[in-house]
Amino acid sequence: MLVWRLIRSVPGWLFPLAAGLLVLLLPEFGLGFALSRQVQLACILALVVSGLNLSLGYAGELALGQAAMYAAGAYTAGLMSIAGYTDIVLQLIASGLVALAVGIVTGIPGLRLGSWSLAMTSFFLVLLVPDIIAVFGDATGGRNGLSGIEPATLFGEVIDADRFYVVVVLVAILWFAVMRNLVVSRHGIAFRTLKQSPVLASSVGISVFRMKLLGYAIGAFPAGLAGALFANIDMYVSPEAFGFTFATAVLAACILGGATSVYGAVIGAAIMQLGPNQSSEFQQYALVFYGGFLIVGGVLLSGGLAKVAKQVTARLDRKAGLTGRGAPVRGTDTARPATAPMSGQTLVVDGISKAFGGNQALDDTSLRAEPGSVTALIGPNGSGKTTMLNMICGFYRPDSGRILIGNKEVQGMAPEHVARVGVARTFQTPNIPDGVTVLEAVASGRYSTDRVSMLPTVLRLPRYRTVRARDLAEAERALETVGLAHLRDETATSLPLGMRRLLEVARSMVAEPRLLLLDEVASGLDEDEVERLADLIRRLGRAGCTIVLVEHNFRLVLALADTIVVLAQGRVIAAGLPSEIEHDPRVLSEYLGVVAEDTELAGEAT
Numbered sequence: 185m186l187v188w189r190l191i192r193s194v195p196g197w198l199f200p201l202a203a204g205l206l207v208l209l210l211p212e213f214g215l216g217f218a219l220s221r222q223v224q225l226a227c228i229l230a231l232v233v234s235g236l237n238l239s240l241g242y243a244g245e246l247a248l249g250q251a252a253m254y255a256a257g258a259y260t261a262g263l264m265s266i267a268g269y270t271d272i273v274l275q276l277i278a279s280g281l282v283a284l285a286v287g288i289v290t291g292i293p294g295l296r297l298g299s300w301s302l303a304m305t306s307f308f309l310v311l312l313v314p315d316i317i318a319v320f321g322d323a324t325g326g327r328n329g330l331s332g333i334e335p336a337t338l339f340g341e342v343i344d345a346d347r348f349y350v351v352v353v354l355v356a357i358l359w360f361a362v363m364r365n366l367v368v369s370r371h372g373i374a375f376r377t378l379k380q381s382p383v384l385a386s387s388v389g390i391s392v393f394r395m396k397l398l399g400y401a402i403g404a405f406p407a408g409l410a411g412a413l414f415a416n417i418d419m420y421v422s423p424e425a426f427g428f429t430f431a432t433a434v435l436a437a438c439i440l441g442g443a444t445s446v447y448g449a450v451i452g453a454a455i456m457q458l459g460p461n462q463s464s465e466f467q468q469y470a471l472v473f474y475g476g477f478l479i480v481g482g483v484l485l486s487g488g489l490a491k492v493a494k495q496v497t498a499r500l501d502r503k504a505g506l507t508g509r510g511a512p513v514r515g516t517d518t519a520r521p522a523t524a525p526m527s528g529q530t531l532v533v534d535g536i537s538k539a540f541g542g543n544q545a546l547d548d549t550s551l552r553a554e555p556g557s558v559t560a561l562i563g564p565n566g567s568g569k570t571t572m573l574n575m576i577c578g579f580y581r582p583d584s585g586r587i588l589i590g591n592k593e594v595q596g597m598a599p600e601h602v603a604r605v606g607v608a609r610t611f612q613t614p615n616i617p618d619g620v621t622v623l624e625a626v627a628s629g630r631y632s633t634d635r636v637s638m639l640p641t642v643l644r645l646p647r648y649r650t651v652r653a654r655d656l657a658e659a660e661r662a663l664e665t666v667g668l669a670h671l672r673d674e675t676a677t678s679l680p681l682g683m684r685r686l687l688e689v690a691r692s693m694v695a696e697p698r699l700l701l702l703d704e705v706a707s708g709l710d711e712d713e714v715e716r717l718a719d720l721i722r723r724l725g726r727a728g729c730t731i732v733l734v735e736h737n738f739r740l741v742l743a744l745a746d747t748i749v750v751l752a753q754g755r756v757i758a759a760g761l762p763s764e765i766e767h768d769p770r771v772l773s774e775y776l777g778v779v780a781e782d783t784e785l786a787g788e789a790t
C-alpha cells in the first residue's frame with residue numbers, strides 16, 4: 185500500500201504523458217515495420233474515437249458522423265498533397281478545420297430537429313460518404329481511391345517513415361492533452377451538465393443548442409487530424425476506409441474503452457487495432473467482432489474499461505486510506521464564513537396566466553419580491569408554485585402577463601438568458617450531473633459569470649487560470665457555508681437527498697444571483713440541516729439577495745419569510761406579513777388543513 189500511496193502522490197496527468205512518451209520512443213527498442221504501422225493506426229483510431237467520446241460520452245449526443253469527418257480530413261490532406269501542399273502542419277490545420285466545418289454544417293440541422301435526428305442525420309452521412317466521394321470522382325478518384333499523394337514534408341524537408349511515426353504519436357499526445365484540459369474545465373463540466381438535463385444546463389446559463397453543437401463539432405476536429413495522418417501513411421486514400429464498418433469500429437472502441445473518459449479512447453482503439461484487426465480472417469467477420477465488443481463494453485461493463493480502471497483506483501485508494509470523509513462541520517453561526525454583500529433585484533410578476541391544455545395552472549397571478557427579503561410562496565400541491573418558478577426562469581412562456589427583474593422584462597426570454605440576468609434556482613427534485621465531484625458540481629453554477637471561451641480553456645491561458653481559480657475558491661466558500669466542505673471530493677450524485685439539496689443551494693449561491701428561487705429546499709432535510717438552511721437563507725436575504733422560497737414547512741416559512749404569498753388553484757388567495765397570513769380566515773379555511781398535514785410531513789422525503 186505504501187507503493188500505491190507513492191504512486192498517488194504523483195500528479196495524475198504524468199502517467200498518460202509518460203505512456204505517450206514511451207510509445208513515442210518505441211522505435212528505439214526496435215519496433216518492426218508492421219507493428220509500427222499498427223501503432224500509428226491505433227493512434228489514428230484513438231483520435232477519431234476521442235471525438236466520439238466528446239459528443240457521446242460528455243455532451244450526451246449519439247452521433248456517428250466521425251467516419252465522415254475522418255474522410256473529410258483524409259481527402260483534404262490528400263488533395264492538398266496532390267496540389268503541391270505537402271507540409272504536414274498545414275495539412276493538419278486544414279483537415280481539422282474542414283472536419284470542424286463538416287461537423288457544424290451537419291450538426292445544425294440534426295440538432296435543430298431535436299431528439300434522435302442528429303443520430304439519424306449523422307448515420308446517413310456515414311452511409312453516404314462513399315457515394316459523395318464517387319460523385320466528385322474527377323477530383324477524388326471515385327471508387328478507385330485517391331492516389332498520387334506525395335510524401336509529407338515539414339518546413340520543406342521530406343518526413344521519412346520513421347519520423348512520420350513520431351509525427352503521428354505527437355499529434356495524438358497533443359490532442360489528448362487538449363481533450364483532458366477541455367474535460368476538466370468548466371466547459372467540460374458544462375457538457376456533463378447538459379448530458380444530465382437540458383433544463384439544468386439552461387438554468388445555469390448554458391445555451392443548450394450551442395453547447396450540443398460545440399460538442400459535436402469539436403469532436404470532428406480530431407477526426408480531421410486523424411484523416412490527414414492516415415492519408416500520409418499509405419499515400420493512398422480509398423473510400424472503403426470510411427464506410428459503415430469503420431463507423432461501427434469507432435463506436436465499439438468508444439463503448440469498450442468507456443465513452444465518458446479521456447483515455448478510454450486510447451484503450452479502446454488499441455484493443456481494436458492491435459487485437460482483431462491483425463488477423464486476415466478478421467476482415468470477413470469484422471462487424472460480428474465489433475458487435476461483440478459493443479456488447480462486452482456496453483452491457484457487461486457499463487462505463488467501459490476506463491470505469492473499471494477508476495473503480496480499481498478507488499478501491500486501492502480506500503485500502504491505502506487515501507479517502508475517507510472528514511468529520512462533518514456542525515458548527516454555529518460564528519464558525520461559518522460571512523456572506524458577502526449581494527445586489528438583489530426587485531422581482532415583479534404582473535398578471536401571469538398559464539394553461540397546460542385545459543388545466544389553468546396559473547390564472548392572472550401577481551407577486552412582488554424585494555431585495556434583501558425572503559418572499560415565501562405557499563399553497564397546496566398543484567397550486568402552481570413550481571410553474572411560477574418555471575415561468576420566472578423562462579422554461580415556460582406565459583400566455584399573458586409580464587415578469588420584470590429590476591427593470592428588465594424577461595417573459596419570453598430563453599432560460600439561459602434569464603440565468604445570465606442573475607436568476608439562480610434549485611429544483612424540487614435535485615438535479616445534479618453524473619460523474620462530477622461535489623466541488624465541480626457547485627462550481628458549475630458559475631458558468632454564466634466571468635465568461636471564458638474554449639480556446640483559452642484548452643490552451644490554459646492566464647485568463648482561463650484566473651477564472652478557474654475564482655470558480656474553485658467561490659465553490660469552496662459556498663460549500664463551507666452550507667456545511668459540505670468535508671465532502672468536496674465525493675461524487676456529487678452519491679450524496680443523500682438532504683445534502684444534494686444543500687449542494688444545489690451552494691450551486692445557486694456561487695452564480696452571484698440577483699434573484700434566488702428555492703423550490704422546496706427543506707423537504708428531505710433532517711432537523712440539523714433545516715436549521716442550517718434556515719440560517720443560510722436568512723443570511724442571504726440580509727446580504728441583499730432577493731429570495732423566493734417555495735416551501736411546505738409552515739413553521740419554517742413563518743420563521744423566515746418577510747412576506748407570504750398564498751396560491752390556490754393558480755390564484756393568489758392571500759398575501760402579506762407572516763402575522764397577517766397566520767390569522768387570515770381564507771387561508772385558515774382553504775389551506776390550513778393542508779398546511780397542518782404538510783407541516784407534519786415536512787422532514788420526510790418528497
Ligand code: ADP
Nearest residue numbers: 540543545563564565566567568569570571572
Ligand atoms: P406545485 O408546485 O404548486 O405543487 P405545479 O406548479 O407543479 O404545482 O403544478 C400546477 C399545475 O400545473 C398542476 O395541475 C400540474 O399538473 C400542472 N402542470 C405543471 N407543469 C406541467 C406541464 N409541464 N405540463 C402539464 N401540466 C403541468
Ligand code: MG
Nearest residue numbers: 569570571612
Ligand atoms: Mg412544486
